[in-house]
Amino acid sequence: MRDLGVGFGYLLKGQRWVARHGRRYGFGLLPGLITLVLYAAALVALAVWGDDAVTWATPFADDWSSPWRGLFRGFLTAVLFALGLLLAVLTFTAVTLLVGQPFYENLSERVDADVSPDGTAPRSELPFWRELWISARDSLRVLVRAGLWGLLLFALGFLPFVGQTVVPVLGFFVTGFFLTEELAAVALQRRGVDLRARLTLLRSRKTLVWGFGTPLGLAFLVPFVAVFLMPGAVAGATLLARDLLGEESAVEREDTAEDTAA
Numbered sequence: 001m002r003d004l005g006v007g008f009g010y011l012l013k014g015q016r017w018v019a020r021h022g023r024r025y026g027f028g029l030l031p032g033l034i035t036l037v038l039y040a041a042a043l044v045a046l047a048v049w050g051d052d053a054v055t056w057a058t059p060f061a062d063d064w065s066s067p068w069r070g071l072f073r074g075f076l077t078a079v080l081f082a083l084g085l086l087l088a089v090l091t092f093t094a095v096t097l098l099v100g101q102p103f104y105e106n107l108s109e110r111v112d113a114d115v116s117p118d119g120t121a122p123r124s125e126l127p128f129w130r131e132l133w134i135s136a137r138d139s140l141r142v143l144v145r146a147g148l149w150g151l152l153l154f155a156l157g158f159l160p161f162v163g164q165t166v167v168p169v170l171g172f173f174v175t176g177f178f179l180t181e182e183l184a185a186v187a188l189q190r191r192g193v194d195l196r197a198r199l200t201l202l203r204s205r206k207t208l209v210w211g212f213g214t215p216l217g218l219a220f221l222v223p224f225v226a227v228f229l230m231p232g233a234v235a236g237a238t239l240l241a242r243d244l245l246g247e248e249s250a251v252e253r254e255d256t257a258e259d260t261a262a
Helices: 002-020 022-057 068-099 101-115 128-156 162-190 195-203 206-220 225-244 250-261
Strands: none
Touching (some): 002 022, 002 206, 002 225, 022 101, 022 225, 068 128, 068 162, 068 225, 101 128, 128 195, 162 195, 162 206, 162 225, 195 206, 206 225
């Protein structure tokens, strides 16, 4: 359970890092703002026309008596919007990272160099267009996995009691895992770690991943918060990636010294 606190600590350390580098933080807000506008429009459309879509998809309920028809379709409309919100949280990071690829790559490198004992950071030897293609391809593969989990949780949501208690909790843990994968991929891909290896690495320390990604996923549900947390989330995920790979970090040595002194 210690890893839960360690993961959350990396989230906080990432936010503190960008707070000390205000100029980079300001540039990092732009990709999130662009993505937020696009997602807000999609969610508004879902809220406005979601009821019509459910009505079209459930013609068998047209002859049901009141209030069962309204309750059934109202429940499905709410579930549809909740699923759209879950997918928005899951995909927001991937889309924002693609929009802001050059900035976040540079930000992650700066964090690496800042905490590395020798002041250097791993660099990819691939050209930018190749890096962008790999990132987009891997993001799509991750989103397919996340979408399958979303459909499974959607189906389980119909189970009495379990669907209203256990399933939402599982949904946040699933969201936290995939959010962390997308964010840590910036640093891990630069080190030549492919998607399969990344997933294996993350699964080896799930509590660390959940400690970082689950509270971040909860925060992302609050309007506009995701935009302001994204730069720090990338910085924190870089620190987490170093931990997963067992790389020595100046921050970790300082923390260890402070713990020893205490």
